[in-house]
């Protein structure tokens with residue numbers, strides 16, 4: 077697994093190679109990181125990476141050429157071809173299915189925009205996918221790139237202490253595609269709020285049913301689109317449908 081990141085702020089990525097699960101996986105050499113600063117591919121004394129937009133208007137636009145050269149340099153370091161993904165609020169919303177595709181594809185080259193964005197000709201020449209974190213605007217693509225990398229790295233075999241924990245997470249399409257159920261830990265009684273009795277029963281089958289029903293109910297309330305998808309993919313059992321019917325959540 078290798079990520080190459082094109083960024084004006086390579087120092088931000090220490091957040092992934094240092095602490096936590098991604099940092100431990102980095103030290104175990106489960107993934108590699110290449111950082112490419114477009115400034116290193118400029119040829120003027122000011123190391124210019126941006127200029128004013130044609131047609132006028134506020135802000136600056138990232139120049140195509142330093143970005144293209146950085147992508148080419150990154151490509152040359154990779155053992156296999158990889159998607160070139162531009163972080164952009166106008167792109168396709170990133171999701172768990174994309175994370176799983178990157179996991180199986182061995183990573184990606186991630187391009188982080190700044191200012192008003194990047195010259196469209198760079199996108200047309202070099203970018204295979206434009207990816208958004210959601211319907212909001214950040215000041216740069218570095219945080220989206222880190223979010224993408226984290227979502228993939230934690231799926232790498234050996235990255236999590238307990239390999240089963242990623243399987244139980246929300247959006248795991250190969251299993252349920254549902255939202256995760258609520259979690260509780262000690263104490264049993266926290267300010268008069270008790271842990272649900274099912275979780276204290278020690279009865280594994282009962283606990284599994286409780287968790288499944290909580291997942292179904294939460295997904296129905298908050299993300300009916302995911303419930304519909306799980307139905308269409310044949311991931312819901314007869315028992316699931318029976319439970320959903322008690323909530324009034326029958327198929328359309």
Ligand SMILES: C[S@@+](CC[C@H](N)C(=O)[O-])C[C@H]1O[C@@H](n2cnc3c(N)ncnc32)[C@H](O)[C@@H]1O
Pocket residue numbers: 162163164165166187188189190191192193194207208209210211212213214215216217218220
């Ligand atoms: C200030 S934004 C530019 C926003 C752009 N003018 C627009 O309105 O679509 C600067 C850079 O941050 C990154 N960015 C901002 N919001 C993002 C989001 N929701 N998802 C992915 N990248 C984002 C992109 O790389 C973008 O080029």
